[in-house]
Amino acid sequence: MEQALVIGASGGIGRAIAGELQGRVVAVTPLSRSADGLDITDEASIERHLGALAGPFDLVFVATGALVIDARPPEKSLRALEGGALAAQFATNAIGPALILKHALRLLPRDRRAVFAALSARVGSIGDNGLGGWHGYRASKAALNQFIHGGAIELARSHRQAIAVCLHPGTVATAFTADYPDHAKVTPEVAAKNLVDVIAALEPAQSGGFFDYSGATIPW
Numbered sequence: 001m002e003q004a005l006v007i008g009a010s011g012g013i014g015r016a017i018a019g020e021l022q023g024r025v026v027a028v029t030p031l032s033r034s035a036d037g038l039d040i041t042d043e044a045s046i047e048r049h050l051g052a053l054a055g056p057f058d059l060v061f062v063a064t065g066a067l068v069i070d071a072r073p074p075e076k077s078l079r080a081l082e083g084g085a086l087a088a089q090f091a092t093n094a095i096g097p098a099l100i101l102k103h104a105l106r107l108l109p110r111d112r113r114a115v116f117a118a119l120s121a122r123v124g125s126i127g128d129n130g131l132g133g134w135h136g137y138r139a140s141k142a143a144l145n146q147f148i149h150g151g152a153i154e155l156a157r158s159h160r161q162a163i164a165v166c167l168h169p170g171t172v173a174t175a176f177t178a179d180y181p182d183h184a185k186v187t188p189e190v191a192a193k194n195l196v197d198v199i200a201a202l203e204p205a206q207s208g209g210f211f212d213y214s215g216a217t218i219p220w
């Protein structure tokens with residue numbers, strides 16, 4: 001039976017990903033802040049929680065992330081930029097998943113296909129940014145994309161069949177989007193089915209890429 005580690009399994013999308021995988025007869029190890037005390041902004045916490053796992057995992061799915069941290073909403077203008085809020089965005093959305101990749105390396109098999117997938121966001125695309133605003137969240141996801149892209153190059157040297165990717169889930173009805181009632185959304189279950197289908201079809205040549213819920217490449 002395939003094994004998957006879902007980090008952020010308490011979140012709207014993470015919980016649905018775990019359920020979708022279980023429905024496909026994958027054994028899921030869930031990890032989260034609220035259920036297990038994992039804080040991805042604290043490397044010692046990541047090291048402790050991932051260090052306690054034996055693996056190997058055919059899939060490590062990072063479903064953590066935040067748009068609003070400490071009640072600070074996304075910036076609508078440059079005047080709203082605040083160093084502490086920006087640092088918090090980077091700690092949660094970019095540095096946390098990068099450190100998870102660091103500590104997950106030993107959990108990925110070297111002798112067969114394995115996938116490391118992190119939830120990014122289309123708004124992290126620089127090429128696709130025609131609106132501005134949401135500076136901290138956008139920049140932190142762009143940084144995440146660079147970490148995963150660069151990490152994938154290195155990963156390929158030791159794990160020839162491994163695939164590390166950034167995924168955009170679509171606009172999904174979770175706590176994350178609760179402040180945006182007018183946006184069209186899919187359910188977490190639909191998003192999870194789409195993302196697991198994309199993951200199942202990925203090939204090693206696509207490692208390092210940024211893909212949406214349909215498998216289409218998103219510009220950096």
Ligand SMILES: NC(=O)c1ccc[n+]([C@@H]2O[C@H](COP(=O)([O-])OP(=O)(O)OC[C@H]3O[C@@H](n4cnc5c(N)ncnc54)[C@H](OP(=O)(O)O)[C@@H]3O)[C@@H](O)[C@H]2O)c1
Pocket residue numbers: 008009010011012013014032033034035038039040041063064065066067092119120121122168169170171172173174175176177
């Ligand atoms: N929903 C959307 O429309 C949408 C669109 C584009 C991208 N995304 C991305 O998808 C990801 C998941 O979104 P979602 O909609 O499922 O959001 P969500 O329901 O708010 O879930 C967020 C998850 O992140 C975890 N988390 C946040 N900070 C953490 C920390 N410091 N340490 C450990 N865990 C932490 C939460 O853990 P606890 O609840 O246990 O504290 C929760 O599991 C995010 O990266 C988001 O940027 C979502």
